[in-house]
Amino acid sequence: MKMVSHHAGFIPGPVNVGVIRDEERIVLIDTGLDDQSAKRILKVVEEADCEIVGILNTHAHADHYGGNDRIRKLSKGLEFIYAPAIEDAIIRYPITEPVYLFGANPIAELKGKFLMGKPSPAEPLPSPSIPFGDLEIKVVSLPGHSINQVGYVCDNVFFCADTVFPSGIIEKYGLLYCFDVKAQLKTLRSLKNIPPYRMIVPSHARPRQNISLLIDENLSHMEEISEAILALLAVPKSAETLVAHLGEQKGIPLKSIWQYHLHLNTIKAYLAALLKDEVISVFVEKNTLVWVRK
Ligand SMILES: [Zn+2]
The missing domain is CATH 1.10.10 (Arc Repressor Mutant, subunit A)
Incomplete structure (x- = not known):
């Protein structure tokens, strides 16, 4: 677990899992792809003598919620799992993603773990700001990459989910997945005017204080x-x-x-x-x- 401010940090991995910490209580931002990712997260949390009390998902792509199920089952103190509206329904019914990608009863090739995580309970975010002890976790709307993606801000750290990808990933795949091009362009442009944060943590790039370069690279790719x-x-x-x-x-x-x-x-x-x-x-x-x- 790498803390980037007093209360906020992340567990590095193929998907950076956000951590918001109040004493020994932890709220996770996303949970990685599968049971293996969950196991790794649980080990890190245990080593820090902490307890997971909440999960905030950014969006319903399997590599962001696939670990929910195992973490939920193994975290006795878990009080909530929240996700943005619509995304919460996909997390509860993961077949939805292969269904919308295929448009009919999906073929087996679309039901692998990268497109369909394990189902998990999830409730829609109850408000634009989630109280957590003395802290406040602010929800930031970031649609485009997925139908209703959000990011979270706490203790001056911004977890910006899959809004930006590094140039290495753009070059590797040649085409960044996007659900709504106009919404994604609007989201990226709005991020150019964000206030300075102590740190910004993208899900698939190393954390940094300034993501202007990433935003420009993603905009020019699009x-x-x-x-x-x-x-x-x-x-x-x-x-x-x-x-x-x-x-x-x-x-x-x-x-x-x-x-x-x-x-x-x-x-x-x-x-x-x-x-x-x-x-x-x-x-x-x-x-x-x-x-x-x-
Ligand atoms: Zn995604």
């Missing part, structure tokens, strides 16, 4: 993808054909059926934004849903 899609649509194409052409152009390594669905849905998020901006149109031709630049 602009680049948007422009590439628009250019490819000089010739009408289906969303599936766009996945193939964009992948070829950007050298995107699509290796699995579930990854393919994340990409296809992200491209649909870009198409929806471009359609709203009235720079493309959509129609059905020869039984194919076709998108084209205006």
